[in-house]
Amino acid sequence: MASTGIGWRAWLAALFGARRADVPPHLRKPRIRERGTTTELQFARGVSQSAMVTRDPQRLLIDYTRTMLGALVFVPRPRRIGMIGLGGGSQAKYCYRHLSEAQIEVVENNPHVLALRRQFHVPDDDARFRVFLDDGARFLHERAGRYDLLLVDGYDETGIPEALSTQAFYDDCRAALTEGGAMAANLYCADAAAHVERLQRAFGASSVLVMEEPRQSNRVAFAWTGPVTTGEGDMTLSSAAQRDLRAVFGTVREAFAAR
Structure with missing residues (x-):
C-alpha cells in the first residue's frame, strides 16, 4: 500500500x-x-x-438551571410554562414535580436527545406535560400569548443555534408571554452582549436583568412584560422547592432592586 503521509489514527479521525x-x-x-x-x-x-445526579435525578445540579428558575420571582404562579431545549430535562423534571398546577410544554429539535428521555428520567407526556420534536424558533412563533413563564436553554454542540439568536426570535419570546409573564435565558456564548441588546429591544431596557454565574462562564438573562412585583407573595411552587431555591430568589430580588 502506498504511503499517504498520514498515520492511521489521524486518518480515522479525519474520516x-x-x-x-x-x-x-x-x-x-x-x-x-x-x-x-x-x-x-x-x-x-x-x-x-x-x-444529573444519578441517584437523585430530580435535583437541579448545575448552578445556572437554579438561577433560571429565579424567574419565578417575577411570575410566582405560572399556569403554563414553555421551555426551549430539553437536553437532560433538569428544569422540565423539576417544574413537573414542584409546580403541580402548571401545564408544561417543552420543544426539542434533536430526535436523538428525545430518545434519551427515559434514561434521564424525563416524565412521559400526560395531561399537563408534553415534549414536542420541532424547531424551537418555529414552535415559539406560533404560540403568541401562551406562556406565563418561558425558559430558553437551547444549545447544540456549536453553541446557541442561529435560529435562537435573532431579533425575530427574541421578539417572538416577548410575543409568546402573557401580560405579566417572564422569561429566563441561559447565555453561554461569546456574544452575550448582542443577545442582551436584542432582549432589550424586544422587552425594553428597563425590563431586562442580567446576572453573572459566579462559578460558571455564562450569564442568565431575565425579561418580563408589564409591571412586576418581586415581593414574597404566594407561590404555587412546592414548599420543598421554595426552601431549595430560597437563596436564588433572594439573589434575584436583590439584583432587581439594585438595577
Missing part, C-alpha cells in the same frame, strides 16, 4: 470528522457519560450539555 461535519448539528447523536455520581449528556468529549 469520522468529515462524516460528522456532514450531519447538521441538530441531528448529531449525543453520548452519555457516567462520571462518579453523575450521568452526563455530551456532544463533544469532555463538555457536558446536561448533568
Whole structure:
C-alpha cells in the first residue's frame, strides 16, 4: 500500500470528522457519560450539555438551571410554562414535580436527545406535560400569548443555534408571554452582549436583568412584560422547592432592586 503521509489514527479521525461535519448539528447523536455520581449528556468529549445526579435525578445540579428558575420571582404562579431545549430535562423534571398546577410544554429539535428521555428520567407526556420534536424558533412563533413563564436553554454542540439568536426570535419570546409573564435565558456564548441588546429591544431596557454565574462562564438573562412585583407573595411552587431555591430568589430580588 502506498504511503499517504498520514498515520492511521489521524486518518480515522479525519474520516469520522468529515462524516460528522456532514450531519447538521441538530441531528448529531449525543453520548452519555457516567462520571462518579453523575450521568452526563455530551456532544463533544469532555463538555457536558446536561448533568444529573444519578441517584437523585430530580435535583437541579448545575448552578445556572437554579438561577433560571429565579424567574419565578417575577411570575410566582405560572399556569403554563414553555421551555426551549430539553437536553437532560433538569428544569422540565423539576417544574413537573414542584409546580403541580402548571401545564408544561417543552420543544426539542434533536430526535436523538428525545430518545434519551427515559434514561434521564424525563416524565412521559400526560395531561399537563408534553415534549414536542420541532424547531424551537418555529414552535415559539406560533404560540403568541401562551406562556406565563418561558425558559430558553437551547444549545447544540456549536453553541446557541442561529435560529435562537435573532431579533425575530427574541421578539417572538416577548410575543409568546402573557401580560405579566417572564422569561429566563441561559447565555453561554461569546456574544452575550448582542443577545442582551436584542432582549432589550424586544422587552425594553428597563425590563431586562442580567446576572453573572459566579462559578460558571455564562450569564442568565431575565425579561418580563408589564409591571412586576418581586415581593414574597404566594407561590404555587412546592414548599420543598421554595426552601431549595430560597437563596436564588433572594439573589434575584436583590439584583432587581439594585438595577
